[in-house]
Amino acid sequence: MLTLDGATVRFGERAVVDAVDLGVAEHEVVCVLGPSGSGKSTLLRVVAGLQALSAGRVLLGGADQAAVPPHRRGVGLMFQDHQLFPHRDVGGNVAFGLRVRGVRRGSCEQRVAGLLDLVGLPGAQRRAVSSLSGGEQQRVALARALAPQPRLLMLDEPLGQLDRGLRERLAVELRSLFSRLGTTVLAVTHDQGEAFALADRVVVMQDGRIAQAGSPLEVWQRPASEFVARFLGFENVVPATVSATAAATPWGPVPVPAGSPQGEQRVLVRPAGVLLGGDGLACVVTARTFRGTHVTLTLEPESGPALEAECDLAGAPEPGARVTARFDPAEVVVVPAG
Numbered sequence: 001m002l003t004l005d006g007a008t009v010r011f012g013e014r015a016v017v018d019a020v021d022l023g024v025a026e027h028e029v030v031c032v033l034g035p036s037g038s039g040k041s042t043l044l045r046v047v048a049g050l051q052a053l054s055a056g057r058v059l060l061g062g063a064d065q066a067a068v069p070p071h072r073r074g075v076g077l078m079f080q081d082h083q084l085f086p087h088r089d090v091g092g093n094v095a096f097g098l099r100v101r102g103v104r105r106g107s108c109e110q111r112v113a114g115l116l117d118l119v120g121l122p123g124a125q126r127r128a129v130s131s132l133s134g135g136e137q138q139r140v141a142l143a144r145a146l147a148p149q150p151r152l153l154m155l156d157e158p159l160g161q162l163d164r165g166l167r168e169r170l171a172v173e174l175r176s177l178f179s180r181l182g183t184t185v186l187a188v189t190h191d192q193g194e195a196f197a198l199a200d201r202v203v204v205m206q207d208g209r210i211a212q213a214g215s216p217l218e219v220w221q222r223p224a225s226e227f228v229a230r231f232l233g234f235e236n237v238v239p240a241t242v243s244a245t246a247a248a249t250p251w252g253p254v255p256v257p258a259g260s261p262q263g264e265q266r267v268l269v270r271p272a273g274v275l276l277g278g279d280g281l282a283c284v285v286t287a288r289t290f291r292g293t294h295v296t297l298t299l300e301p302e303s304g305p306a307l308e309a310e311c312d313l314a315g316a317p318e319p320g321a322r323v324t325a326r327f328d329p330a331e332v333v334v335v336p337a338g
């Protein structure tokens with residue numbers, strides 16, 4: 001459906017999108033994830049035809065888009081601030097793309113009603129946009145983007161403005177909606193939870209380049225670099241010298257899975273892999289955070305940086321308690337620095 005081939009955008013000397021190769025298959029939902037300024041929005045603008053390439057190609061359905069203006073590309077774009085027309089009602093907003101394409105009033109009204117059902121706002125045609133909550137406005141913006149049946153739907157921080165609870169719920173709803181409709185989606189977000197809930201495939205960007213691409217599970221289980229690991233929120237990452245199945249780290253020896261890369265690397269220990277008790281690294285508990293199903297502890301070890309540990313609600317030690325920490329190799333990943 002979509003192929004980016006060495007796509008590069010330079011502003012002055014700086015490549016904001018740097019030789020990106022990326023494919024999106026029909027019916028696939030791909031989420032581009034990355035910190036602010038990593039080039040995500042520019043990438044979407046390139047595909048939409050709103051930003052010219054300095055080098056490389058954009059192909060849609062196999063056809064080079066270099067000479068195709070934005071309105072002829074058949075892509076829908078939904079921005080983070082949803083940009084609804086405040087003076088049109090909900091129906092007028094959803095119908096906008098249909099009316100400009102010359103769809104007749106009767107079939108237009110039918111389509112609008114169907115789309116509002118689809119996004120969970122049945123019968124909302126005559127409501128004023130200003131009377132809607134943030135989440136409802138988001139749904140209207142989505143219905144408007146879906147209305148012309150774009151072959152590729154692009155979402156820029158689709159749930160960015162909403163509070164966390166609503167964002168998670170809408171991400172799950174969107175995912176099921178897209179799979180029912182068979183929509184091909186390229187979304188960008190800086191929120192890993194949103195990306196993981198929405199996507200078949202996640203693409204992590206770092207300074208205009210792809211740092212890692214894979215299924216949410218692959219990326220979560222095996223971050224490709226220290227950058228990706230930290231971006232996903234993993235804090236337990238230290239320099240390490242790996243030899244066979246042990247790594248020398250500032251925390252002392254850490255067991256690593258067989259087949260791990262050897263030599264100077266970084267070691268990531270997932271919080272669930274920091275086990276309390278037994279013969280291990282002496283630590284003091286400095287913080288305890290309740291997470292609903294478990295407790296996250298911050299430990300200050302006798303050597304090395306702070307450690308984050310996850311443990312059961314029952315019997316979780318209090319701040320100030322002295323504990324020992326061991327490491328479960330199943331939760332340890334050796335990653336390259338960078």
Ligand SMILES: Nc1ncnc2c1ncn2[C@@H]1O[C@H](COP(=O)(O)OP(=O)(O)OP(=O)(O)O)[C@@H](O)[C@H]1O
Pocket residue numbers: 011016034035036037038039040041042043190
């Ligand atoms: N027209 C422009 N001229 C110069 N620099 C630009 C232009 N557009 C974007 N940039 C720069 O390119 C970089 C990438 O911007 P982009 O908006 O693609 O990042 P992003 O990953 O989408 O960030 P955010 O999550 O904050 O929206 C930023 O440093 C930005 O300042």
